[in-house]
Amino acid sequence: MSARFDVPEVDAFTRTYWDAAAEGTLLIRRCGACGRAHHYPREFCPHCWSEEVSWEEASGRATLYTWSTVHRNDLPPFADRTPYVAAVVDLAEGPRMMTELVECGAGDLAAGMPLRVAFREGKPVFRPGG
Numbered sequence: 001m002s003a004r005f006d007v008p009e010v011d012a013f014t015r016t017y018w019d020a021a022a023e024g025t026l027l028i029r030r031c032g033a034c035g036r037a038h039h040y041p042r043e044f045c046p047h048c049w050s051e052e053v054s055w056e057e058a059s060g061r062a063t064l065y066t067w068s069t070v071h072r073n074d075l076p077p078f079a080d081r082t083p084y085v086a087a088v089v090d091l092a093e094g095p096r097m098m099t100e101l102v103e104c105g106a107g108d109l110a111a112g113m114p115l116r117v118a119f120r121e122g123k124p125v126f127r128p129g130g
């Protein structure tokens with residue numbers, strides 16, 4: 001079995017996130033002190049440094065901020081997926097998230113287009129859709 005570079009290194013803190021993703025739910029973290037959401041998950045709020053942060057189910061809605069079509073990636077299993085679209089999306093709740101776009105052609109993409117979360121092998125990706 002060859003190494004894979006597309007699987008997360010799950011630890012005690014992020015296990016909740018990955019377990020939810022495996023069930024088809026995208027989680028974010030929200031601060032109880034300032035009310036702002038953040039992503040990737042942290043044990044403190046990156047806006048006000050409060051440790052009063054908790055998990056919240058995200059709506060799964062996002063808009064496309066920017067993207068790049070990857071034509072070459074020699075790390076397994078990406079070589080079998082090229083070309084693919086690496087993207088940064090703005091979640092409806094506010095945080096910006098790095099991800100991959102699926103079910104789309106490069107010519108179909110436009111900044112601000114609506115996206116919906118989808119899951120591939122328990123990892124969140126996004127596809128076009130309002």
Ligand SMILES: [Zn+2]
Pocket residue numbers: 031032033034035036045046047048049050
């Ligand atoms: Zn905060």
